[in-house]
Amino acid sequence: AQTVTQSQPEMSVQEAETVTLSCTYDTSENNYYLFWYKQPPSRQMILVIRQEAYKQQNATENRFSVNFQKAAKSFSLKISDSQLGDTAMYFCAFMKQSGGYNKLIFGAGTRLAVHP
C-alpha cells in the first residue's frame, strides 16, 4: 500500500522569503504521479503543481517548484517570494499510473503561515 508522509505539521515564513515543504512517500510502483494541493481558509482544494515520476526534470509553476528525488521517494515543494495569499494548508498526494482509475493518496498536510 502507498503512504504519503508530511513531517511538518506547521511552517511559517516571512513575506517575500522562500520556504520548502517536505513530503516523502512509500511505494513499490515505478510509474506514478505526485501532486501538491493548496487549501486556503476558504476550504477550496486547489491543485498547485504535479510531477510525473518518469520525468527527471522538476516541475515548475511560477513561484512554485518541486524537488523530486525518485530514489529517495521525496517530493518537496518550494515556494519562492512568499505572499500573504500563500497562507494555507498544503497537501502532498500520490497516484499510481496504471490502467483505469487510481486513488489519490493524501498526506496529513502542512499548515503554512506567511507573515508580513
Added chain:
Amino acid sequence: DAGVIQSPRHEVTEMGQEVTLRCKPISGHDYLFWYRQTMMRGLELLIYFNNNVPIDDSGMPEDRFSAKMPNASFSTLKIQPSEPRDSAVYFCASSYGVTSNQPQHFGDGTRLSIL
C-alpha cells in the same frame, strides 16, 4: 467556467436526522468523487463514480452512508441517521478521463456539524 458546485456550504443538524449533501460536477467530467476531511483522519475517499455508475465504495464508513448519481450533472451523499462522529468537511471532486494525470477539481466542501 464553473467549477464543482457543492451545497450547502454549511449544515448543522441534530443527531439522528437525515443529511443530504449535493454536488454538481464540472460539465463534461466523467469521474466524480466524494471525500471526507477530518483532523484525525485527513482526506479520505468515500466513493467514486464513473459515467454515473458507482465503481468503488469501499471507503464508505457504514451503511448509514449512501451516494447516488442519477445523471451526469448531479450527485448526492446521504447520511441517515446522522451521528456526531460524522461531523467533518465533505468534498466533492470531478475529473475527465481515466488517465492518472487528469487532475481532480474540488468543490468548496460542505462543513457538516452533527449536534
